[in-house]
Amino acid sequence: MCGIAGYFGLESDHGLLERMGTAQRHRGPDDQGTFVDGPVGLAHQRLSIIDREGGHQPMATADGRYVLAYNGEVYNYRALRTELEALSHTFMTHSDTEVVLHAFAEWGADSFDRLNGMFAIAVWDRDEQTLTLARDQFGIKPVHLARVSDTDGGGEAWLFSSEIKAILATGRHQAAPNDRVIYRYLRHRVHDDGVETFFDGIERLLPGEMATISSRGLERRQYSTLQQDLAAATPPPTGAGPETVAAFREGLAESIALRLRSDVPVGTSLSGGLDSSAIAVGIDRMLTAHDASAEAVGHQQQTFSAVFTGYRNDEERWVDDAVAACHGAVESHRIRPTSAEMLDDLADFVRTQEEPTVSTGPYAQYRVMQEASKHVTVMLDGQGADEMLAGYVPQTVSHLRSLMARDRKAGIKEVLASRDVLSTVVRARLRTRLQGGGSFGELLSRDFKAAHADDSYVVAGGANLRQRLVHDLFVASLPSLLRYEDRNSMRFSVEGRVPFLDPNLVRAVFAMPDDAVIKDGWNKAVLRDAEEGILPASIVRRRNKIGFTSPQNDxxxxxxxxxxxxFLSESFASRPYFNRTEVLNAFELWLSNGGSLDSMAFWRILNVELWMREFIDPKPAAESAESAESVTSIEEPASVESEESAEPLVGSMTNAGKSLDLVLPDGSTVRRHPVRTxxxxxxxxxxxxxxxxxxxxLDVLGDGRAVSGSSFDRWYVFISEKVVATTQRRSFYVWDIPVSRSARLLSRHVTRTPAGIGLGSPFTMQLAIDEVGLPRVLVAAAAGGVGRLVGRRGVFYTVAGSDVRAIDGPTEYSVAPANMSAKLGPKDPSTVAATLSTAIRAAVPPALAATFAGTVVVDANDLGCNVLGTDATTPVGRLEQMFGDNPLGQGSQQTPLAVVLDSVRPQPDPQDAAGSHARPTTGLSA
Known part of the structure; x- marks a missing residue:
């Protein structure tokens, strides 16, 4: 198993090849190599599995015409080698790599469908000046492509690699999101179903596809007929008997034996389900029979499982049963991931997968591969059985539809036999209708939905079992699972092998009668029958399929x-994809066991955000690590983020976009000095x-002369209500606010402000109810509704009162943890102001104390300013004008205080001395 990368159409660039190789070094830490010839460069990272001493790549034929970079394993390489030797080919190594190279030299692109294995191939033909790329029939191994400008910038060139990270590492392709793919993932829950990736301009080869690149451009085509052959298969509906079961058992055993060929230790991924258990006991039977095919396993089989003690989806009891069914020695390795560990690993998991996943299930596999890497280098896994043998409920539904159409009596019989399976679907749909709670589409932004309104997703073969299985094998299901497996295994330099995805075995299954797939309400019928008496009934006749997953809900x-x-972060709020308010409301509803959405909906949203942060946002790696660390060490609610420096902001240090000076409507001037805390x-x-x-x-102002000796006659201290409320313990994390049904309902009818402040969330509405009581809020809501009808705004707050008006929700521009807190208004703000003024006067020089006009507690934002309390005698209207443009910055600026100098002598503006609105003066912005 390895990593391949390279280019076509560029000048010789060994540095670029080295960057590509380094980006995917984990795929092959044992060896590396590069090759350059004319417009082509190849890079290879090797994980040595077969013929560890030989097989260095890129590998060339003796005459130098063909040069190969190859990722994968071809299990029938010995038979192919014998055939090639009969055609006068000679070999210098014992590796499968050399067999693949000579096969291409002999048969060209026709060689690919002769290969039984998993592979991604890049082969350069020096004489024809063509680069050929190919991917195995099922797409087990990846190949990615990106078109870039050539060295001169006037033509086109191509980059290719096993992983997308290698393309990004070249610096020739700027990472950008593919919004169509993101929409389909979020809305329809599909991904990896076509050539497009989540990265705009980066594509993948499809299963069984090849690409030829030359000076004439790029040409893609299917080399394999496997998908078409399976779709065209028309076996009889019934007739599976003992000979069918025996043929399947023999085919699976042969496939396992082929995939045990290795010069390094081999282990088994064991979930406790039927598929992985069948592989484990199959290996055990070879070991106990002293079959030479199992030599790489060693004297005892090593299995690796993720178990979740205490959770509903824990499969450890079935892992125990599978291990107990083995007659030989088994060392069962079990890991017990926790949700805290998942958070610790999340950034690396997102990097590893490169594209979003449909759930956190692949994280369990990630941890299994991590543990396996300490003991073995190759792992066998059960991927593919569900897709070829109808392991999913929707496939059973397709079978029942087609059976009912073909033979109603047989269909009714099968429906009755499958009633327990179908009941899960019915219950889920009923629960969705009864609980309500909106659809996923409501969580997406209006513009994003409108841009992709024509994008729909229809599952092929909905009423035909065989067509549905083909669709799931090559489009809807297996491609994403194979991506998960490839990235998870290769992240830890482990080769994952999948015995169920042997082309010969899959062809044999599709030639079997339908009742070999589903019979008497049992899917995977032929596999169950083949394992009868080998595996315990607890596994063979088990209904509740779980598989490698995690206790995601919990x-x-x-x-x-x-x-x-x-969800409350500034970056999330800035994405063009989401309606943040609806996401928060829906998540709160889900936590309360309400609504129709499930945990996978919120995972998709979270995964897109984390993926954007990792691959798209222009952000230094150190800052990313710091951000990841901060989310696991949340302290108590606070108003602003701390910094080592507490220097006040002065002069050019004022908050960006804010002016120091402001001319009021009466022509007088105020100067505001924000203070950092x-x-x-x-x-x-x-x-x-x-x-x-x-x-x-005030030290900057001297002994008072800056006030009394200048045009400014008095000064104030303005303080944000947020810090007052925080110190009064009136600030709460949103998840600590128990939301009532009334708050949830009322919040949906509140107009959201552009800054996200107000009662437009169930959290802030609940605080309002707690503060003034539900009856008053209901009366205010009714009055507000009437006010809107007659064109009056603000009636709700007039009735609800200033205490409700001062409630703030979390806002994305605030830094953590303020962006996760909801706050009540400060209690007795005028008393607080008087207390602060007394202390300030006692602490400053007499001259400054004499000109100090008082403290002002304000609720200020970029929409305006409300004075909540003050001991100053200045009219409230004038005080609010002083903060008409809100010079404070309570997010990253960390300035919740301001010293304000006031001039009562008019400072006329020759252009508009009697302007009707407070506005910043020109030329005074710091």
Whole structure:
């Protein structure tokens, strides 16, 4: 197993090849090599499995015409070698790589369908000046392509690689999201179903596809007829008997034996399900029979399982049964992942997969491969059995539809036999209708949905079992599972092999009667019959399929804070894909066991955000690591993020886009000096914090002459209500607010403000209900509705009162943890202001104390300013004008305080001395 990469159409560039190889070094840490000839460069990373001493790549034929970079294993290489030797080919190594090279030299592209295995091939023909790429019949091994500009920028060139990271590492392709693929993933839950990837401009070869690149351009075509042959198969509906079962058992055993060929240790991935258990006991039978095919396994089989003790989907009891069914020695390795470990691994898991996954299930496989890498280099897995033998409920539904259409009596009989399986579908649909809670489409932004309104997804073969199985094998299901397996195994330099995906075995199954697939309500009928008496009935006749998955529902509830942290982040709010308010509301509803959405819906949303952060956002790696660390160490709610420096902001240090000076409507001028503070928490002494940080600010003003000796006659301290509420313990993480049904309903009828502030979320609405009572909120809501009808705005808050008006929800522009908190207004803000003023006057020089006009508690944002409380005698209207453009920055600027200098003498503006609106002066912006 290896990693391949390279280019066509560029000048010689060994540095580029080395960058590509380094980006996927984990795929092949044992050896590396590069090759350059004319317009072509090849890079190879080798994981040595067969003929560890030989097989160095890129590998050339003796005459130098063909050069090969190859990723995979061809299991029938010995038979092919014998055939090629009869055609006068000579071999210098014992590797399958050399067989693949000579096969291409002999048969060209026709050689690919002769290969039984998994492979991604790049072969350069020096004489024809063509580069040929090919992917195995099932697409087990990946090949990615990107068209780029050539060295001169006037023509086109091509990059190819096993992993997308290698293409990005060249610096010749800028990572950008493919919005169509993102939409289909989010809306229809599909991915890996075509040539497009999540990266705009990067494509994949499809299963059984090849590409030829030359000076004439790129040509793609299917070399394999496997998919068409399976689709055209027309076996009889019934007739599977003992000979069918024996043929299947023999075919599976032969496939397993081929995939045990290795010069390094081989292990088994064991979930406890039928498929992986069949492989484990198959290997055991070879070991106990002293079959030479199992030599690489060693004296005892090593199995690797992920188990989840205490969770509903724990399969350990079936793992125990499978191990007990083995007669030889078995060393059973079991890992027990936790939700906390998943968070620790999440960034690496997203990097590993390169594209979003449909659930967290592949994380369990990721951890299994991580553990396996400590003991073995090759792992056999059960992928593919579900797709070829109808392991999923929708395939059973397709079978029943086609059977009912063909033979109603037989169809009714099969429906009755499958009633327990079908009942799960019926219950799920009933639950969705009864619970309501909206559709996934409501969580997407209006513009994003409109842009892709014509994009739909229809499952092929909906009423035909065989067509449905072919669709799942090559389009709908298996391609994504194979991607998961490839990335997870190769991340830890492990080769994953899949015995069920032997072309000969799959062809044999599709030639069997339908009742070999589904019979008497049992799917995988021929596999169950083949394992009868070999595996225990607890596995053979088991109904509740789980597979390699994770306790996703439970984990998401355990780590709800993490989800909120992501959904409330500024980056998430800036994405063009989501309606953030609806996402938050739906997630809260799901946590309350309501709504029709499931945990996979929220995983898809989270996964897109994490993928964007990892691959698309222009962000240094160190900053990414710091961000990942912060989400697992949330402290108590606070108003701003702390910094080592607590220097006040002055002059050119003022908040970006804000002016120091402001001309008021009466022509007078005020100057605002924002003051930076550290993180404000519930344990802080507000009075001490204000005095400690206002004092240094006043040192800049001297002994009072900056006020009394200038055009400014008095000064104030303005303070954000957020820090007051925080120190009064009136700030709460959203997940700590128990939301009622009333709050959930009422919040949906509140107009959302552009800044996301107000009662448009169930969290803030619940605080309003708790603060003033449900009856008053209901009356205010009714009054607000009437007000809208007659064109009056703000009636709701007039009736609800200032305490409700001051409630703030989490806002994306605030830094963590303020962006995850909802806050009540401060209690008795005028009393707080008077207390602070007394302390300030006692702490400053007499001259400054004499000109100090008081403290003002404000609810200020970019939409305006409301004075909540003050001990100043200045009219409230004037105080609010002083903050008409909100110079404070309570997010990353960390300035919840301001010293404000006020001039009562008019400062006329020659252009508009009597302007009707407060506005910043020109030329005074710092």
């Amino acid at each position: 984990w998401f509830r355990e780590q709800r804070e993490y989800f909120y942290q992501v 550290p993180l404000v928490t519930t344990s802080d002494d507000l009075t001490k914090l204000v005095v400690d940080h206002v004092g240094p600010r």
